[in-house]
Amino acid sequence: MASYLLIAVGLINMRYQTGKDGVLNNSLAIIIPGALMLLLTFIKGAHSALARREVIAMLAVLGGALVFWAITN
Numbered sequence: 001m002a003s004y005l006l007i008a009v010g011l012i013n014m015r016y017q018t019g020k021d022g023v024l025n026n027s028l029a030i031i032i033p034g035a036l037m038l039l040l041t042f043i044k045g046a047h048s049a050l051a052r053r054e055v056i057a058m059l060a061v062l063g064g065a066l067v068f069w070a071i072t073n
Helices: 002-016 023-040 046-050 053-072
Strands: none
Touching: 002 023, 002 053, 023 053, 046 053
16 A cells, blocks of 8 residues: 555655656655555565565655655655
8 A cells, every 4th residue: 555655655755746957766766656556566575575564664764754855755
């Protein structure tokens, strides 16, 4: 669900910041990690790695930082 959140926030960010410099780069900086996280869920070998507590915490911090950056940017 976090990957869907990043993709949605990136697309919303792109729409609401139309006309600002670098909006595509800023939005892609949010969308690409979300898309990568989503793609990782389709790899069988990644399931055990993604279920580890450390990885979940790292992805939560990364996702939270990206959402915060998107809102304040």
